[in-house]
Amino acid sequence: MRAAGEIGATKALARSHAEASPFNFRAAVARHSLPYALIAPALLVILGVLGWPLVMLLWLSLQHYGLRELFQHQGTFVGLKNFSTILADPQFAYTLRTTIIFTVVNVGLSMLFATLIALLLERVSRFVRVLLGAGLVFVWATPVIPAVNLWQWMFDYEFGVMNWLLTRIGAGNYLHHNWFENPLQGFSVITVIVVWGAIPFLAISLHAGLTQVPRELVEAAQIDGARAWQVFRHVTVPTLRPLLLVLFSLSTIWDFGVFNQVWVLLNQRPAQDYYLMAVFSFQESFRVSQYGLGSAVAVVMIAILVVATFLYVRQTVRSINEGGA
Amino acid sequence: MTTSMVGMRSKILWSVVGWLVVFVFFFPVLWMWLEGLKTEPQAASSPPTILFVPTLSEFQEVLSGDFPPFFINSAIASIASTLLVLVFGLPAAYALAIRPVKKSRDVLFFFISTRFLPFAASLVPLYLLARDLQLLDNILALILIYTTINLPLGVWLLRSFLLEIPPDLFEAARVDGAGFRHEILRIVVPLITPGLAATSLICLIFSWNEFFYAVNLTSSVAATAPLFLVSFISGRGLFYAKLAAAATLASLPVLLAGWIAQKQLIRGLTMGAVK
Numbered sequence: 001m002r003a004a005g006e007i008g009a010t011k012a013l014a015r016s017h018a019e020a021s022p023f024n025f026r027a028a029v030a031r032h033s034l035p036y037a038l039i040a041p042a043l044l045v046i047l048g049v050l051g052w053p054l055v056m057l058l059w060l061s062l063q064h065y066g067l068r069e070l071f072q073h074q075g076t077f078v079g080l081k082n083f084s085t086i087l088a089d090p091q092f093a094y095t096l097r098t099t100i101i102f103t104v105v106n107v108g109l110s111m112l113f114a115t116l117i118a119l120l121l122e123r124v125s126r127f128v129r130v131l132l133g134a135g136l137v138f139v140w141a142t143p144v145i146p147a148v149n150l151w152q153w154m155f156d157y158e159f160g161v162m163n164w165l166l167t168r169i170g171a172g173n174y175l176h177h178n179w180f181e182n183p184l185q186g187f188s189v190i191t192v193i194v195v196w197g198a199i200p201f202l203a204i205s206l207h208a209g210l211t212q213v214p215r216e217l218v219e220a221a222q223i224d225g226a227r228a229w230q231v232f233r234h235v236t237v238p239t240l241r242p243l244l245l246v247l248f249s250l251s252t253i254w255d256f257g258v259f260n261q262v263w264v265l266l267n268q269r270p271a272q273d274y275y276l277m278a279v280f281s282f283q284e285s286f287r288v289s290q291y292g293l294g295s296a297v298a299v300v301m302i303a304i305l306v307v308a309t310f311l312y313v314r315q316t317v318r319s320i321n322e323g324g325a
Numbered sequence: 326m327t328t329s330m331v332g333m334r335s336k337i338l339w340s341v342v343g344w345l346v347v348f349v350f351f352f353p354v355l356w357m358w359l360e361g362l363k364t365e366p367q368a369a370s371s372p373p374t375i376l377f378v379p380t381l382s383e384f385q386e387v388l389s390g391d392f393p394p395f396f397i398n399s400a401i402a403s404i405a406s407t408l409l410v411l412v413f414g415l416p417a418a419y420a421l422a423i424r425p426v427k428k429s430r431d432v433l434f435f436f437i438s439t440r441f442l443p444f445a446a447s448l449v450p451l452y453l454l455a456r457d458l459q460l461l462d463n464i465l466a467l468i469l470i471y472t473t474i475n476l477p478l479g480v481w482l483l484r485s486f487l488l489e490i491p492p493d494l495f496e497a498a499r500v501d502g503a504g505f506r507h508e509i510l511r512i513v514v515p516l517i518t519p520g521l522a523a524t525s526l527i528c529l530i531f532s533w534n535e536f537f538y539a540v541n542l543t544s545s546v547a548a549t550a551p552l553f554l555v556s557f558i559s560g561r562g563l564f565y566a567k568l569a570a571a572a573t574l575a576s577l578p579v580l581l582a583g584w585i586a587q588k589q590l591i592r593g594l595t596m597g598a599v600k
Contacts, residue, residue: 034420034424034505035420035421035424035425035426035429036420036426038416038417038419038420038424039416039417039420039421039432041413041416041417042413042414042416042417042476042480043417043432043435045413045472045473045476046435046436046439046473046476046477048473049451049469049470049472049473050439050442050447050473052450052454053447053450053451053454054442054446054447054450056450056453056454057446057447057449057450060449060450060453073457117346120339120342120343120346121343123335123336123339124336124339124340124342124343125336125340127340128340128343128344128347129343131343131344131347132343132346132347134584135347135350135351136350137580137583137584137587138351138354138580138583139350139351139353139354140583141530141576141579141580141582141583141584142354142357142576142579142580143533143534143536143550143551143575143576143579144534144536144551145534145536145551145554145555145572145575146357146551146554146571146572146573146575146576147353149554149555149568149572150353150354150356150357150569150572151353153565153568154353154356159369159370159565161356196350196353199350204587208588249441250440253440253441253443256443257443257444257445257446259444259445259537260536260537264555268555277445278443278444278445281445281446281448281449282445282448285448285449286452286541291449291453294449295449295450298443298445298446298447298448298449299446301443301445301446302442302443302446305441305442305443306441309441
């Protein structure tokens with residue numbers, strides 16, 4: 001009975017295949033190519049508006065492209081000359097060093113404070129948690145330009161509330177103190193702004209990640225006599241590894257490419273001491289009208305980021321594989 | 326003393342720390358809101374005016390002045406680019422989630438890899454392209470760029486929402502002989518509406534806040550809200566209250582969208598490392 005039923009089913013299947021094949025063939029092709037047809041438009045947009053400029057950038061970095069060439073719509077091929085020029089430029093060396101230090105400090109501080117706030121969020125009462133969460137979202141959602149305006153004017157040498165506050169609490173005489181006379185102080189202010197703006201997203205993500213750490217694991221560790229720090233080090237961090245890697249690489253990309261904060265804070269005319277890579281590339285291109293040199297700087301910037309984040313990404317893939325195994 | 330009392334005390338202690346963090350962290354935004362409610366002389370006084378009668382006159386002045394065109398440009402760029410992200414992104418996300426092909430993983434990786442490009446790097450070529458296409462100071466250029474910047478994230482997010490639709494539903498529909506159209510209209514659209522809303526909000530926020538391309542590719546006709554705010558700085562003088570009022574207005578749409586979409590936002594930005 002069962003065997004007969006199976007044979008019957010097979011026959012019916014074979015028949016339906018044979019009958020359907022002439023016009024089902026077209027349907028099958030349509031079915032098969034449908035995914036490609038659906039992906040293609042999005043892919044084309046990205047290749048056109050993001051991929052093509054990237055190819056152009058590489059090509060521009062190999063050309064002499066100044067004001068004259070800008071009007072002629074045609075650069076002169078010079079090979080790797082732009083790269084040798086910028087590598088010999090002391091300003092480039094200074095900018096690269098500054099940018100790397102700036103990135104390390106900013107990523108480090110952002111991640112540190114974000115982690116502390118995420119841990120704090122777990123320990124406070126519900127009310128304070130909602131309050132803190134709201135504060136984080138508000139800061140996060142404040143667009144970067146108003147935010148920089150805000151800080152600029154809190155650090156203003158004449159009307160700034162910071163100078164008033166610091167003088168008031170007895171930290172010294174800060175009245176009419178110009179924070180941007182000394183690049184180290186200036187970069188400290190920029191760091192405050194960048195870290196302040198970066199914390200909300202990092203802290204909220206980390207807090208969301210923390211809620212996913214299995215409770216049993218933490219409790220088991222506590223029963224075994226692990227201290228808070230040990231639990232954090234041996235249970236929390238390994239569980240959050242993929243998230244931490246994503247956050248580290250995103251922060252690195254963002255902080256390495258900082259432009260807006262410097263640009264707006266220094267009234268769109270930053271002194272050379274304040275050049276970060278993005279600002280330098282911009283100035284070479286649009287202020288000095290050496291688009292070839294500016295492009296070369298941008299290419300170096302991308303190369304460094306690719307190398308730095310490639311390691312991160314490989315690590316992420318590895319840790320996800322380990323987690324899955 | 327019992328353990329619960331110790332627990333209570335540490336909880337109160339942490340809450341006090343929490344309040345402090347909220348205050349320090351939130352202070353700049355609060356300060357902005359307050360300054361917008363002051364008059365110009367009050368806002369520019371040193372030491373700062375703490376006690377004052379709030380007034381909405383600066384808000385009125387900003388709204389009746391030259392701010393609205395910038396605001397409208399921002400709205401056009403954000404809304405149009407968001408719609409385009411959905412138009413291009415939803416089909417791609419559908420294909421990647423529901424009908425994956427051999428190369429789906431590579432395509433997905435390609436989409437994500439675009440997030441590893443610094444903005445500043447593609448400015449020069451985009452500037453030259455926009456010039457050649459006569460798109461300088463044209464809102465269309467910004468719409469195109471914002472669409473492209475948001476598209477990878479949009480595809481990624483929409484795909485993660487589509488993956489949550491139980492595969493059985495599609496199976497059942499196919500067994501019933503439902504066509505592609507039916508599948509989209511009856512299953513995908515109703516179930517993905519929250520996902521669409523969240524993705525839209527995130528795209529809106531990003532394009533609303535974007536400054537770098539806007540400042541370099543537009544000047545007067547197509548300038549967006551952030552540019553208006555920067556124009557205050559070069560002017561300086563006694564415009565602090567007005568600047569604060571404008572900044573508050575410019576951040577208002579984003580505050581609302583951010584509050585509504587915060588959960589999805591984290592999920593999108595961490596590329597799914599947080600669900």
